[in-house]
Amino acid sequence: xxxxxxxxxxxxxGMVPLVSADSLDSRENLNATLWMQTAHEYAFSTAQxxxxxxxxxxxxxxxxxxxxxxxxxEAAPDAPPAIILDLDETVxxxxxxxxGLIGNGQRHTEAAWDTWxxxxxxxxxxxxxxxxxxxxxxxxxxxxxxxxxVTNRACPDAGRRASYPHPACPxxxxxxxLAKRVGLPFADDPAVFLFRNDQDGWEGGDKTPRRRFxxxxxxxxxxxxxxxxxxxxxxxxxxxxxQRPPDRLVGVEGAPSWLAxxxxxxxxxxxxxxxxxxxxxxxxxxxxxxxxxxYEERLRAKYRRLxxxxxxxxxxxxxxxxxxx
Ligand SMILES: [Mg+2]
Numbered sequence: 001x002x003x004x005x006x007x008x009x010x011x012x013x014g015m016v017p018l019v020s021a022d023s024l025d026s027r028e029n030l031n032a033t034l035w036m037q038t039a040h041e042y043a044f045s046t047a048q049x050x051x052x053x054x055x056x057x058x059x060x061x062x063x064x065x066x067x068x069x070x071x072x073x074e075a076a077p078d079a080p081p082a083i084i085l086d087l088d089e090t091v092x093x094x095x096x097x098x099x100g101l102i103g104n105g106q107r108h109t110e111a112a113w114d115t116w117x118x119x120x121x122x123x124x125x126x127x128x129x130x131x132x133x134x135x136x137x138x139x140x141x142x143x144x145x146x147x148x149x150v151t152n153r154a155c156p157d158a159g160r161r162a163s164y165p166h167p168a169c170p171x172x173x174x175x176x177x178l179a180k181r182v183g184l185p186f187a188d189d190p191a192v193f194l195f196r197n198d199q200d201g202w203e204g205g206d207k208t209p210r211r212r213f214x215x216x217x218x219x220x221x222x223x224x225x226x227x228x229x230x231x232x233x234x235x236x237x238x239x240x241x242x243q244r245p246p247d248r249l250v251g252v253e254g255a256p257s258w259l260a261x262x263x264x265x266x267x268x269x270x271x272x273x274x275x276x277x278x279x280x281x282x283x284x285x286x287x288x289x290x291x292x293x294x295y296e297e298r299l300r301a302k303y304r305r306l307x308x309x310x311x312x313x314x315x316x317x318x319x320x321x322x323x324x325x
Contacts, residue, residue, distance in 0.1 A: 029098050032272040036095040043131040045270050050132030053222065053267045057143050063221040066265040067211055068258050069233060075219045080146050082218035084211060086225040087151040087175070089271040091137070091184065092127040098273055108274070109290040117153060117171050120178035129182050130269060141185040145222075147192060148214055149184070150230075151175070152205045154196040164198035165190050172198075206234035226271035232258070241280040281305050 036042050061081040065074075088094050097116045101107060119126050140147060155169035165172065172195050179187035186192045194210045196202060201209050207229060214220055223230060228237045240249075240256075249255050262268055282301030284294035 027102065029273055030102055033095050033098040033102060035272060036093060037099065042270065046130045047132035049267050049269055050130075050136040052263060053224070054136050054139050056222070056264065057140055057145070060221045060265070061143075061145070061219075063265055065215060066220050066223045066261070067215055068231075068261075069208055069212055069215075075215055075217065079217060079219040081144065082146040082148060082214065082220045083140055083222045083224070084148050084150050084214060084220055085137075085223075086207075086227065086230045087149050087153065089130070089226040089273070089275075090224050090230070090269050091130055091133045091149065092178070092182070093130050094127045095273065096126055096128075107295065111290075114171070117174050120174035120181075125178055125181045127178060127182070129184075134183060137185045146218055147186050148194060148218075149179075149192060150194045150207050150210045150214075152196045152207070155198050157197055157203065160197055160199055160202075162200050164194065164202070166195065166198050169195060169198070171195065204234075205229065208233045222265055222267065224267045224269065226269040227275045227277075229276050231261075231266050231268075237276060238280070241277070 066084075085091050094116075097113070098108075100116070101112065106112065116126060137147060153171045153175055155166035155172055159168055160166045172190075172193060175195075176187060176190065176193060179193075194202070194214070196205060198210075211220065211223075225231060228240070232240075249259065258266075282298040282305070284297045286294045286297075288294060
């Protein structure tokens with residue numbers, strides 16, 4: 001009865017359509033979004049990451065390249081020290097987008113995301129900086145580091161040239177406006193933002209070509225992201241997810257040597273809401289990835305990926321010793 005009452009209140013407030021399959025779909029992201037918006041644990045986690053990174057700035061300019069791409073060109077010895085960061089859920093908390101979907105009983109689509117990104121040109125900023133990010137970025141600039149934002153926000157496929165920036169990219173315009181509003185360092189310089197499709201060869205979401213491009217003229221010593229793709233080539237991420245679950249990687253023999261970079265040169269931000277981890281759980285072969293059929297196929301596949309409870313009883317604890325006499 002209480003649930004029915006709450007539902008009626010939400011419907012009266014216009015927050016939840018009375019009958020809609022999508023209103024159920026959107027609730028999947030409820031806890032993850034609330035965690036990012038209300039849990040002190042989230043803000044303290046990101047502040048912790050950026051705090052460790054801030055302390056690393058004193059020595060980081062002396063580090064070797066943070067890239068593990070074997071084809072990345074070697075920067076000149078006098079190249080300026082540089083930092084590459086992803087934007088969404090690394091520097092910008094976009095959970096208000098997810099909250100809007102939940103409140104309206106919708107799920108993510110490319111069209112909805114495009115509309116939301118465009119709202120950055122309005123008077124109210126639709127995203128806040130991730131806690132700790134701004135202080136770190138300003139400390140890095142003050143200590144002479146160059147800063148680049150490599151994002152999978154996208155320019156149109158058509159019209160790009162051999163060299164970035166793309167001449168007509170609405171998401172770029174909106175993102176730069178947002179970056180200026182929230183006070184990101186170097187936001188006035190369009191060259192610090194590297195978008196998907198920004199130039200020939202940068203189509204697709206693999207950030208490897210953009211990292212290599214930057215490594216040609218900069219000594220890239222720190223990487224920041226909320227997704228393994230912010231650190232590793234996509235093929236390596238896919239192979240990793242297909243071969244070994246995460247608990248078979250940490251602290252075991254034969255673990256990748258790059259794991260030791262986390263906390264020193266690679267800094268990983270929490271994102272429970274979405275990412276390539278989720279895409280890897282379930283695929284849909286249909287051409288319309290936003291279709292209801294595709295969504296339901298992925299949902300069924302996700303449920304099959306849950307790790308079930310153990311079906312054997314736990315061993316009984318050892319009996320307490322009998323007290324003497
Ligand atoms: Mg991200």
